[in-house]
Amino acid sequence: MISKDLKRGHLHAILNDGVFIGAVVVSDTQSTKYAGLPWLDQKGRTAVIHRLAVHPDSQGRGIGKQLLLHAEGG
Numbered sequence: 001m002i003s004k005d006l007k008r009g010h011l012h013a014i015l016n017d018g019v020f021i022g023a024v025v026v027s028d029t030q031s032t033k034y035a036g037l038p039w040l041d042q043k044g045r046t047a048v049i050h051r052l053a054v055h056p057d058s059q060g061r062g063i064g065k066q067l068l069l070h071a072e073g074g
Helices: 002-008 063-071
Strands: 011-018 021-025 048-054
Touching: 002 011, 002 021, 002 048, 011 063, 021 063, 048 063
Parallel strands: none
Antiparallel strands: 011 021, 021 048
């Protein structure tokens, strides 16, 4: 699954000295479970976070927050 995310350009990661310490997968693929939700923005493009991971040795340092900010485009 991660390999497919990477090939599609949906995997975004933070590396430290060439080692992955955190990753997030963002795409426009939305589950049909969300189709009936009344989204406030009806014109914008869907952005769905599918996976978020931070290596245990790097947790508590704001890596997850950085990844979510990146996913939001900020």
